[in-house]
Amino acid sequence: MSVTTTVLFQRPQQEIATLIRDRLSRSVATRIVTGFATPGGLAEIGGPILANTGSLETFVIGASTYPGFLALDNLLAAGVPMDRLHVHLGFSAPSGTPKNPVVRYHPMLHSKVYYMELPASRACAFIGSHNVTAFALGGSNGEAAVLIEGDVHAPEFAAVRGHINEAERQATPYSPTMKEGFSWWFKEYVEGLKAEIRMPTDWAIVRTILAFSHIQGGRLPKTGDTIYFEIPAGIEEIESLKTEVHLFLYDTMPADPISAINAISSASRRYTCQTIGVENGQGNREVSVDWIIDGSWALTPVPSTTFRPSTPAGMQQVRAQVVDTSLPSYEYAFERERTGWDPVYSEVDIIDVSDSSLSDDVARREARGDRKINTWRLVTSLEPRSGSQLEADQTALDRAIPESGAFILVSLRRRRFSGKQGG
Known part of the structure; x- marks a missing residue:
């Protein structure tokens, strides 16, 4: 058998x-x-x-x-x-609810x-x-x-x-x-x-600077301390809106920005900061700050509180002040909210049912009225729907998204989770 x-x-x-x-x-x-x-x-x-x-x-x-x-x-x-x-x-x-x-x-x-x-x-x-x-x-x-x-x-x-x-x-x-x-x-x-x-509808359209760093030295920032870092030049609405800076410190620096975002809950310290000064280009030749985020993304104390930056071309200087040594839990988004997404079609993976053995035309239509489709293409990805509005400073913002490789990012939207991440 x-x-x-x-x-x-x-x-x-x-x-x-x-x-x-x-x-x-x-x-x-x-x-x-x-x-x-x-x-x-x-x-x-x-x-x-x-x-x-x-x-x-x-x-x-x-x-x-x-x-x-x-x-x-x-x-x-x-x-x-x-x-x-x-x-x-x-x-x-x-369900216990009268509506449903x-x-x-x-x-x-x-x-x-x-x-x-x-x-x-x-x-x-x-x-x-x-x-x-x-x-x-x-x-x-x-x-x-x-x-x-x-x-x-x-x-x-x-x-x-x-x-x-x-x-x-x-x-x-x-x-x-x-x-x-x-x-x-x-x-x-x-x-x-x-x-x-359950696509979230509680996004707040507000720009937030995210800084991912690792501590260099034994002490930690405290309320009132100022921090210096640099972001791509041309990003707008930073100083005028008193943009928040969310600083995340790690004992071991994540491998890349996406990993850093995914590991936010494991950051050893989280701080709420606020921008107090922004200078395009070379800007200040000398600034009074307590900390800097250097080129290796380390948060380094400035013993004399006097720092002389050497700002690379295409970058701008930012100073932010620590206002809280804790930070609520947020989810961040780096694009405008989209009304829809368009599929990207493969040119290789194609299903042609025009000559198939389907027994009846209705089988090909699958209850889609008079619309008959004989060719289906594999959808390889999704992209924002054509005509979606971009930010005026989108070119600069593209240098401060997770895919850019930078550990100082600018998100365009955020939504708060329940609970609070301690400091």
Whole structure:
């Protein structure tokens, strides 16, 4: 009673509908469990089922759209008995709030199992990530699955049947009169999922200088001390707005600015400072300060409080005063808030479904009305939407973002976390 296993496939985007239809055309008993189904997906594998409606013993779906439930009605109209179709509504709980009395984003059925019993006491099962959708079955989605084949009495198939039995037991019978309710329940799930995205809306649009440094010497800055450092020339709104400087001291300097930002919580000291002077270019030939952040990003005391800077071209001088030896916890952003992002498309990774084996045009459309798309390109990254407004001093700001490699940065937005980081 041995079984053989075939991995499907080395490349995630591979069409699997042909294999499933081939087994369905020979199946004497078919049982399917899927987390989600669409009209296109049902069209992909529906032909063999419609040709032998009695072979479909179980079809359990976790969710679908209203058009997807209409496709189930088509199975009923073709002769599939109603007691073979089931909808798994997942698990939920009372939310305790009057606006949404039940938890909308909740555990769902996500199983994807296509089990078929074949002549001569043989069986097969496709088990993986493929929902009953055209994107999944037709090779547009990135998916993975294994095909198990062998004697129907093999213990592996007994385990598969047990899983299907339990999914069916937990599900509720499908009825055409309930498709509006089932669709509403899925809509509630999606609305709950949208709420879980939780993109923050409490950003404060305020410029903040972030200085990452390591201590040089035994003593530490105190309230009232002044610190000297340099930032790229041309960055505006520093002195006029009394810009805050958030100083982070590390025992061991992080490898790069991004690492420093990610390790803010592990900084040994954090200070709130405020700019008290900014000079472009060579600026002051002599300044009275207690500390400097030098070229190695070390915070070094100035014993005489007199420092004679040698400011490189393209930099400006900044003096800031320590106003607090502690600092609230913030998240920082280095770009304007975006209204949207545009995808960057690959010129190499392309899916062309114009000549695919998709069984019906509706499968390619995946319920997208009259809009048919035959070519899909891999999205390699996202960039700010074309036309997004830039800062007037954007060129200078680009020299003070984490990717620049500098450890003195200028953020354009910040949002406060709960709690406080001690000093």
